[in-house]
Amino acid sequence: DDVRGFVHAVDWTEPWLKGLLGLHLSVWAVVIVTRRVNELQMALLVAILGAVYGAERLNALGAAHWREFATQDYFDERGVFVALLYCTPLLLAAGFILLNALRTTARLLVEVRR
Template identity: 45%
Template sequence: MEDLKAAMGEHMDQMADLVEKLTAEFRSGIRPAYDNFIGFFHAIDWTEPWLMGLMLFHFVLLLIVIISRKNINFQMCLFLLALAGVYFAETLNNVLRDNWKSFAGQDYFDPRGLFLSVLWSGPLLVIAIIILVNTLFSLCHLIVRWKRAELRHRARLSRNKED
């Protein structure tokens, strides 16, 4: 019983410490996060051709998603490809980390994959969310059309029975 009390006491101390750290972060505001973002942004050489190509790739993919918004089957293929790109981001990061000297001016590919997560996976996830929202809207529209057709069919059947 004393072991249980000791374990509960340790757990409560850990929880109190976590709450204290969390409230300290809230009190400090978003300034540290903003400073980290600005530091990250300025550490990147945005004039490198491969980075411009990556940004162009994401922009073109977004345009394709917007233009093809009526073609749900094609959008599902794009959705799966975007998610596959996110899934293989770790493998891609390892390959790029081993070969960065052949295409980049500095090593952006850390072992944790932060750079690739922000500039590769992040935009792909945003595009996947856009496709998902578009698909949900299309499905809602389809359900409304189906229900209207069902109601018209029932009205015709009831008119035929009355005649």
Template identity: 40%
Template sequence: MDELKSALDEHMDLMADLVQKLSSELRSGLRPAYDNFIGFFHAIDWKEPFLIGLLTFHAVLLLVTVISRKNTNFQMCLFLLTLIGVYLAERLNSVMGKNWKSFAAQNYFDPSGLFMSVLWSGPLLVIAMIILVNTLFSLCYLIVKWKRAELRHRARAASSKQD
């Protein structure tokens, strides 16, 4: 019994330590993350034509995704294309990093790929998630529709046997 009590006390001390660390981080707030985001946001010249084109591309792709939400086959092709775009982000980052002088005023394409992750892969992944959620809703609707048809068929079959 003493072993159980000591193990429980150790566990409670560990949990108290974790709660204390979490509360101290929460007290410091999200200020460091916010400062990093603001620094990233201000480091980019948002009037560059390739950035405007990139943001327009993502907006059009999102619009196409919303408009074509009833066309499952097209959505699956779009889903695969967005994931291929994410897959190719590293190669695209290296190619654009070598040729940035031809289309940008500064080199946004660092070796770690932060810029490409945030402004290329991030929006593509959000669009892919929207397509995935839409597909799941469509599948749920089809399952309900199929089950209702099955129940109607069984009810007709049962009523025809009674007659």
């Protein structure tokens, strides 16, 4: 019920939410396309984690200026909306990068042992 209420409470047609979706799709596309370039993957990991680190500040800015870009205030003081729609997809991408690095490391370890 909580998830359904959340989904119905958000106006998914707002341009900034579509832009956020585009950002996440772009990040995931870059992460997947560059999965075999370890140096770039590590740079992406640092950039993604830096973006997540800045989410609290982003939430504060959103709370202060929401009237300029949104029809309703999505930015509570605990940052639930930002955590769900901004941080979660980024952290999943970071997890994918880490799992990919672990897989690559395991493969190289097997090669070295041979």
